[in-house]
Amino acid sequence: MSQSSAVIFGAGAVGRGFIGEIFNEAGLEVVFIDVDQALLDELARDGSYTHITVDKGTRDSKTIAPVKAIHSENEQAVGIAISHAEIAATCVGPRALPAVCRTIARAVRLRVNQGRPPLNLLLAENLHDAPRKVREWLKAADPAMTDAFIDQHLALISTSIGRMIPVADQSRSHQKITTIEVEPYRFLPLDVTAAKGQLVDAKAFVIAPDIPFEYYSDRKLYVHNMGHAMCAYLGACCGDTYIWQAIGRIEVRFFVRAAMIESATAVAARYGQPMGPLLDHIDDLLHRLANEALADTVARVGRDPRRKLSPEDRFLGAVQLCRQESIPSRFILTGLAAALNYMEMNEPGSSVTMREVFYKSDLLSEQEREQVFAQLEAFQGGFDCEQQLRIVDQPFKRSWVA
Numbered sequence: 001m002s003q004s005s006a007v008i009f010g011a012g013a014v015g016r017g018f019i020g021e022i023f024n025e026a027g028l029e030v031v032f033i034d035v036d037q038a039l040l041d042e043l044a045r046d047g048s049y050t051h052i053t054v055d056k057g058t059r060d061s062k063t064i065a066p067v068k069a070i071h072s073e074n075e076q077a078v079g080i081a082i083s084h085a086e087i088a089a090t091c092v093g094p095r096a097l098p099a100v101c102r103t104i105a106r107a108v109r110l111r112v113n114q115g116r117p118p119l120n121l122l123l124a125e126n127l128h129d130a131p132r133k134v135r136e137w138l139k140a141a142d143p144a145m146t147d148a149f150i151d152q153h154l155a156l157i158s159t160s161i162g163r164m165i166p167v168a169d170q171s172r173s174h175q176k177i178t179t180i181e182v183e184p185y186r187f188l189p190l191d192v193t194a195a196k197g198q199l200v201d202a203k204a205f206v207i208a209p210d211i212p213f214e215y216y217s218d219r220k221l222y223v224h225n226m227g228h229a230m231c232a233y234l235g236a237c238c239g240d241t242y243i244w245q246a247i248g249r250i251e252v253r254f255f256v257r258a259a260m261i262e263s264a265t266a267v268a269a270r271y272g273q274p275m276g277p278l279l280d281h282i283d284d285l286l287h288r289l290a291n292e293a294l295a296d297t298v299a300r301v302g303r304d305p306r307r308k309l310s311p312e313d314r315f316l317g318a319v320q321l322c323r324q325e326s327i328p329s330r331f332i333l334t335g336l337a338a339a340l341n342y343m344e345m346n347e348p349g350s351s352v353t354m355r356e357v358f359y360k361s362d363l364l365s366e367q368e369r370e371q372v373f374a375q376l377e378a379f380q381g382g383f384d385c386e387q388q389l390r391i392v393d394q395p396f397k398r399s400w401v402a
C-alpha cells in the first residue's frame with residue numbers, strides 16, 4: 001500500500017521548516033506546491049531536504065523524506081495530490097493566498113468528484129481571521145464554491161505559528177537552497193473545533209478545545225509579536241543588528257518583559273486563563289529571542305513599522321485589549337514610542353503624521369498620548385533606560401485608580 005500523504009502550499013520557511021517536519025513526523029509523505037522552480041527542482045531531484053534545528057552551540061540535522069514537489073500551475077498534478085491527501089496546509093503569506101485559493105478551489109472540486117472525505121486545511125499564516133478571508137477568496141475564485149459546498153467539503157483551520165524561521169543569511173549560501181534552519185520551539189496551536197472527521201495525529205499539535213482559539217492568536221499578536229517588535233525597536237535605538245544583541249541588554253529585556261506581562265495580563269483576563277503558563281511562555285520567548293544561532297535581525301523583525309502601528313496590530317491592539325480589561329499598558333506604550341522613533345530614524349518627519357493620527361482619533365487617551373510623545377522625545381538621544389522609566393512612572397490617573 002502506498003504511503004499516506006499531506007499537501008503543503010508554500011515550500012518556504014514555514015512550509016519546510018515547520019509544517020513539513022510536523023507532517024513527516026506523523027508518517028506522511030509531504031507534497032509541496034510552490035511557484036519557485038529552482039526550489040521545486042531541487043526538492044523533486046532529491047525527494048528530500050535537510051532540516052536543521054539550531055540552538056546555542058547545537059545543530060541537530062535530519063532528513064525530511066519522502067518529499068514530492070509540484071508547480072502550482074500544474075493543475076492536474078495538484079488536483080491528484082489534493083485528492084489523495086490526508087491533510088493540507090497553506091503557508092504562502094497573505095499576499096499570495098488569493099491566488100492559491102484559486103488553485104485550491106479547482107483541486108478540491110476534483111477531490112469531491114472522486115468521492116473523497118472533507119479535507120482539513122491548516123491555515124499556517126500570520127493572518128487575522130484567516131478562515132473567513134480564505135472562504136471569501138475561495139468563493140470569489142469559483143462559483144461552485146458556495147458556503148454550503150465549503151462547509152460540506154473543507155475545514156478551514158486557524159493555527160498560531162510561534163516558531164521563528166528567519167531567512168538564511170548569505171554567509172550560509174554554501175548550503176542547498178532546500179536546507180532550512182529553525183529554532184527548537186515546536187508547538188502548533190490550532191483551532192480543532194473547526195476540523196472535520198479524524199484529524200491527523202501529530203505530536204506538535206496543541207489541541208485545547210476548552211480554550212477559545214482567540215486566546216492563542218491574541219497571545220501570539222499581543223505578547224509574542226508585540227514584544228518581539230519592541231525588542232527590535234529598542235535594539236535599533238541602541239545600534240544593534242541582531243535580535244539576540246538587543247535582548248542581551250538588560251534594560252531592553254526589562255522593558256520588553258514588562259510590556260509582555262501587561263499584554264499577558266489582559267489576555268488572561270479576557271479568556272479567564274491563569275497567568276502562570278503565560279509567564280512561562282514569556283520567559284521562554286525571551287530565552288528564544290537570545291538564540292544567536294538563528295541570526296534573526298532587528299531589520300527583519302522591525303520591518304514595516306507603519307503596518308505594525310495600525311489600530312488592530314500588535315501595539316495599538318494590545319493597548320486596546322488592556323483598556324478593555326482595565327490593565328495598565330504603560331510599557332506597551334513605551335514600545336509604541338520606540339516604534340515611532342524607529343520610523344523617525346529611517347524616514348525623518350514620518351512620526352509627525354502618526355502624531356496627527358493620535359490627536360485626531362481616540363486610539364490613545366490624552367494621558368497615553370502625553371506619555372508616548374514624552375518618550376519619543378527622550379528616544380531622540382538614544383535609549384536612556386532611567387529617563388524612560390521616569391516617564392513611565394509619572395503619576396498616571398486612570399478612571400479605575402481610586
Ligand SMILES: NC(=O)C1=CN([C@@H]2O[C@H](COP(=O)(O)OP(=O)(O)OC[C@H]3O[C@@H](n4cnc5c(N)ncnc54)[C@H](O)[C@@H]3O)[C@@H](O)[C@H]2O)C=CC1
Nearest residue numbers: 010012013014034035072091092093096125126161164165
Ligand atoms: N518565517 C517565520 O518565522 C514565520 C512566518 N509566518 C507566516 O507564515 C506564512 C509563510 O511565511 P514564510 O514561510 O516565512 O514565507 P516564505 O516566503 O519563506 O515562503 C512562502 C512560499 O510560498 C511560495 N508561494 C508564493 N506564491 C505561491 C503560489 N501562488 N502558490 C504556491 N506557492 C507560492 C513562495 O515561493 C515561497 O516558497 C506567512 O503568512 C508568514 O507571515 C508565521 C510565523 C513565523
Ligand SMILES: O=P(O)(O)OC[C@H]1O[C@](O)(CO)[C@@H](O)[C@@H]1O
Nearest residue numbers: 126164224225228229300301303
Ligand atoms: O512578519 P511581521 O509581521 O513583519 O513581524 C515579524 C514577526 O513575524 C514572525 O517572524 C513570525 O511570526 C515573528 O517572529 C515576528 O514577531
